[in-house]
Structure formats: structure tokens, C-alpha cells
Amino acid sequence: MLRSSAPVASDSPPVLQRILLVALRHLRVARGVNTLNPDALLAQLHWRYAVKKFDPARKIAPELWAALEQSLVLTPSSFGLQPWKFIVITDAAVKQKLVAVSWNQPQPAECSHHVVFAVRKALGENDVDRFLDSIVATRGGSKDALKGYRDMMTGFAGKAAEQGWLREWGVRQLYIALGNFMTSAAVLGVDTCPMEGISPEEYDKILGIEGTEFATVVACAAGYRAADDKYAQLAKVRFPATEIVRHV
Amino acid sequence: MLRSSAPVASDSPPVLQRILLVALRHLRVARGVNTLNPDALLAQLHWRYAVKKFDPARKIAPELWAALEQSLVLTPSSFGLQPWKFIVITDAAVKQKLVAVSWNQPQPAECSHHVVFAVRKALGENDVDRFLDSIVATRGGSKDALKGYRDMMTGFAGKAAEQGWLREWGVRQLYIALGNFMTSAAVLGVDTCPMEGISPEEYDKILGIEGTEFATVVACAAGYRAADDKYAQLAKVRFPATEIVRHV
Numbered sequence: 001m002l003r004s005s006a007p008v009a010s011d012s013p014p015v016l017q018r019i020l021l022v023a024l025r026h027l028r029v030a031r032g033v034n035t036l037n038p039d040a041l042l043a044q045l046h047w048r049y050a051v052k053k054f055d056p057a058r059k060i061a062p063e064l065w066a067a068l069e070q071s072l073v074l075t076p077s078s079f080g081l082q083p084w085k086f087i088v089i090t091d092a093a094v095k096q097k098l099v100a101v102s103w104n105q106p107q108p109a110e111c112s113h114h115v116v117f118a119v120r121k122a123l124g125e126n127d128v129d130r131f132l133d134s135i136v137a138t139r140g141g142s143k144d145a146l147k148g149y150r151d152m153m154t155g156f157a158g159k160a161a162e163q164g165w166l167r168e169w170g171v172r173q174l175y176i177a178l179g180n181f182m183t184s185a186a187v188l189g190v191d192t193c194p195m196e197g198i199s200p201e202e203y204d205k206i207l208g209i210e211g212t213e214f215a216t217v218v219a220c221a222a223g224y225r226a227a228d229d230k231y232a233q234l235a236k237v238r239f240p241a242t243e244i245v246r247h248v
Numbered sequence: 249m250l251r252s253s254a255p256v257a258s259d260s261p262p263v264l265q266r267i268l269l270v271a272l273r274h275l276r277v278a279r280g281v282n283t284l285n286p287d288a289l290l291a292q293l294h295w296r297y298a299v300k301k302f303d304p305a306r307k308i309a310p311e312l313w314a315a316l317e318q319s320l321v322l323t324p325s326s327f328g329l330q331p332w333k334f335i336v337i338t339d340a341a342v343k344q345k346l347v348a349v350s351w352n353q354p355q356p357a358e359c360s361h362h363v364v365f366a367v368r369k370a371l372g373e374n375d376v377d378r379f380l381d382s383i384v385a386t387r388g389g390s391k392d393a394l395k396g397y398r399d400m401m402t403g404f405a406g407k408a409a410e411q412g413w414l415r416e417w418g419v420r421q422l423y424i425a426l427g428n429f430m431t432s433a434a435v436l437g438v439d440t441c442p443m444e445g446i447s448p449e450e451y452d453k454i455l456g457i458e459g460t461e462f463a464t465v466v467a468c469a470a471g472y473r474a475a476d477d478k479y480a481q482l483a484k485v486r487f488p489a490t491e492i493v494r495h496v
Contacts, residue, residue, distance in 0.1 A: 034284070034288035034289075034292050036284055036436060038311055038315030038436060039282075040281070041282075041432060041435060041436060044283065045432070046322065047282075048324075050324060063286055064286055070290055071293055071431075072493065073486050074290075074293040074294065076296075076298060076442060082492065086493045086494070087495075088495050089496045091496050094496050131485075134485055135485045175421075177427065178423075179423065179427020179428040179429075182324060182424075182428065184431055187289060188283055194324060196326055236386075237387065238382075239321070239382060241318070244330065245333075246334070246335045246336070248339050248342050
């Protein structure tokens with residue numbers, strides 16, 4: 001079951017503060033302070049495209065990047081298990097090296113921040129326990145109270161490993177992160193280019209994660225389009241809703 | 249290579265109009281008319297959670313839903329191939345039937361719009377050609393000019409089918425759509441609950457797509473949280489950025 005919030009642990013401590021915070025958040029949303037209107041969202045999703053040529057001189061401002069990094073951290077995942085690592089590359093020499101293992105596409109070098117989405121290859125009981133520790137640290141309560149949840153997750157991971165689809169389950173979660181990241185960037189006015197056309201094994205070597213518990217899955221360059229990227233001028237090609245959306 | 253825009257076809261017709269539109273869009277973005285500020289984005293991503301209990305009385309307004317449906321249509325995909333179908337269920341009887349094949353979770357029945365993400369199981373030359381027709385219809389030019397692109401895609405699909413990972417490639421694209429959809433909903437102030445805990449085969453039967461070219465992958469309920477969904481009050485549990493983000 002895919003969900004971002006784990007079951008309630010009893011005895012969560014700072015109840016009053018939390019209620020006030022949540023109430024405040026509801027109020028702000030109710031007033032529309034933090035939301036976009038539908039036209040603005042669609043304008044940004046139309047504005048977005050897979051940038052071929054970034055402007056190497058334009059860097060993402062630190063406060064914008066901090067928000068984008070948090071959007072990665074906040075990505076929902078199955079059981080909340082977050083089977084991932086995000087590697088953010090701004091070092092010019094490393095970025096340049098990645099071009100050759102990205103089908104010679106220039107985006108890794110020319111973008112501002114190149115993000116590598118790496119999956120946790122296995123999911124042992126220790127990983128589940130680390131997650132449960134994190135729940136208890138955040139919400140209070142005891143780990144014992146989460147035993148049912150623990151059993152469900154270790155049972156799931158065991159079955160998935162046995163049947164050979166645990167890693168692909170993790171990869172799917174990373175694609176949620178990729179979708180979330182591109183949309184988050186678009187609503188902030190930051191350009192991206194998702195890149196499946198890379199050599200994951202060569203990425204692993206260059207980033208020094210070969211043989212570790214993580215492996216490169218996909219990358220996404222972020223930054224700002226060059227003024228002369230001709231792809232920015234092209235009309236977006238999509239099948240019409242009448243073909244790909246069915247109403248029941 | 250994952251990208252949403254296909255190569256440039258020559259002779260695209262309504263050039264002036266397009267340039268004006270693009271210029272207008274750039275201006276609006278430059279003025280920040282359509283973008284969120286970073287704090288507002290993060291407020292919405294914190295506000296988002298996997299809703300357990302929807303308010304069955306609250307429906308998503310038509311203009312909001314239209315935008316969310318467009319966000320699905322605009323999802324980027326590998327080569328731009330859009331190997332998907334989105335099934336939007338508002339019929340009460342069908343929604344109720346889906347509960348039993350969703351581990352008895354009530355969200356499909358209680359939400360406003362229940363979205364099923366279905367993958368195109370195979371990708372033949374006819375599918376590639378349909379996509380190329382769509383490029384030509386949108387951008388003008390001739391299909392012949394896209395022959396290199398066609399060869400790349402059919403070569404890719406053939407290899408992926410032979411090696412047995414074509415369907416999983418498509419599923420990954422659907423998870424981009426899922427991530428995009430949840431984030432789009434969050435910035436509009438609409439609640440969601442991603443649901444991997446479903447029986448895809450039973451969904452296929454209920455939706456009448458068993459044996460067709462599409463198959464259910466994952467679902468996402470959308471609507472508004474019930475005032476008494478206790479999960480809304482819980483602090484979000486995430487590993488800290490220091491653990492899951494690495495800077496190079």
C-alpha cells in the first residue's frame with residue numbers, strides 16, 4: 001500500500017502545538033494563500049518542457065534550490081519507506097564527466113544542478129527498523145506499538161525480494177520522486193530535463209556508489225533554458241484527453 | 249531518453265502566433281504571475297498526506313478537475329510516447345465495487361474522483377506511428393522528416409520487448425504521472441491518496457479492460473479530507489535531507 005504516513009503511535013507529545021499548526025495550515029489553504037489557481041498551474045505545466053540547452057551562466061538561487069531539495073525529501077512513497085538517495089551535482093568537473101555517460105547530451109554539464117535518483121537495492125529488517133525509529137522520533141510513542149506495521153513491511157519486503165521485484169518496486173517510487181520534482185520545479189519557474197538516456201553503471205562509478213546499497217536509476221537536470229534553445233518554441237505534443245482519459 | 253518534446257519538424261505553420269504565445273508565457277513567468285514562491289510550495293507539500301478518510305460530501309469543482317485532468321495529459325514521458333490511459337471514476341456503484349478489490353480501503357468510494365493509472369502493455373509500430381501523426385498534426389512538417397526519430401523509437405521498443413522490460417518501462421512512466429498528479433493536486437489544494445494496495449487484475453475486470461491493450465497499474469483517490477481524519481493531524485515522517493541527499 002502506497003502511503004506517506006504511517007499509523008498513529010500513541011502518546012505523541014506536543015499535541016497542542018501540532019493542533020495549532022495544523023489549524024493554521026488549514027486556514028491558509030482555505031484562504032488560498034499557498035495554492036495556485038488552475039490556470040496558473042496549467043500555464044506552468046505548458047511552460048515546462050525537456051530542456052535541451054541550458055544557460056550555463058544561470059544558477060538556481062540557494063533559497064529556490066533548498067525548496068526543490070525539500071520537495072525531493074517530501075516525496076510520498078510506498079509504506080513511507082523512502083527507498084532512495086538523491087545525489088545533487090554542482091561540481092563542474094563531475095558534471096562534465098557525466099556528459100560522456102549520458103549519450104553525450106550536454107545537459108549534465110550546462111544545467112545548474114544535476115540530480116541523480118538512486119534506488120536502495122535491497123530492503124532488510126534494519127532498514128525497516130531505521131524507518132520505525134524515525135516515526136517514533138517524529139511522532140513519539142513506542143516502537144512496540146508499531147509491531148503490526150513492522151510485520152506488514154518486513155513481510156512485504158521479504159515476498160518482493162523472493163519474487164524478484166523488490167528493486168523494481170523501489171525504482172517505481174523513484175519515478176514518483178521524478179514526477180514530483182519536475183512539477184515542483186515547474187511551479188517555481190525552474191526548468192528541468194529528465195534523462196533516462198544515461199548509463200547507470202557508469203554513473204555509479206563516477207559518483208563512487210558502485211557496489212554500495214544504492215544504484216543510479218535516472219537523472220534530472222535542473223536550471224534555466226538558454227535563450228536560443230529552439231525546443232522551447234515547439235508546441236507541446238500530447239494525445240488529446242478524449243483519447244487517453246476515460247470517464248466511468 | 250526521456251523527454252516530452254520530439255524533434256523539430258520543418259514547416260510548422262502558425263509560427264507568428266506561436267512566438268507571441270511563447271513570448272507572453274515567458275513574460276508571465278518572468279513576472280512570477282503563474283509561479284508559487286518556495287515557501288508556498290513547501291507549505292502545500294507539507295499539507296499533502298495520504299488521506300485515509302475522505303469527506304464523501306465534498307466533490308472537486310469542475311474547473312479544478314479539468315485542470316487536474318490536464319495535468320495528467322501533460323505528464324512528460326520517455327520519448328514523449330505517453331504509454332497510458334487514465335480512467336476517472338465518479339460513478340458511485342463502480343467506486344463502491346472497487347473498495348473490495350482495494351484491500352477494503354474506503355478511499356475509492358469516499359473520494360470525489362478515483363483515478364486509475366493503466367499502462368499500454370505493448371508498443372507496436374502502429375503506436376509509434378500514431379505518436380508521429382500526432383507530432384505532425386501539432387507542429388506541421390512531414391512524417392518523413394521524423395524517420396530517424398521513428399527508427400530510434402521502434403528500435404527501442406523492439407529491444408525492450410525482446411529483453412522483457414517494455415511493460416515495466418511503461419509502468420515507470422505511469423509513476424511519473426502519479427507523482428505529477430499528486431503534486432499538481434497539492435498545489436491546487438486538492439487532497440489525494442495514492443493506492444498501490446489494490447488488485448490490478450480485479451480492477452481490470454470491473455473496468456472492462458481485461459484482455460485489452462491496457463492494464464491497471466496503480467490508483468489515486470482525489471477529493472477532500474474528512475474533518476475527522478486523524479491522519480491529517482500526524483507529523484510527517486521523512487528521513488532528514490542530511491541522510492538522503494548527497495552533494496557532489
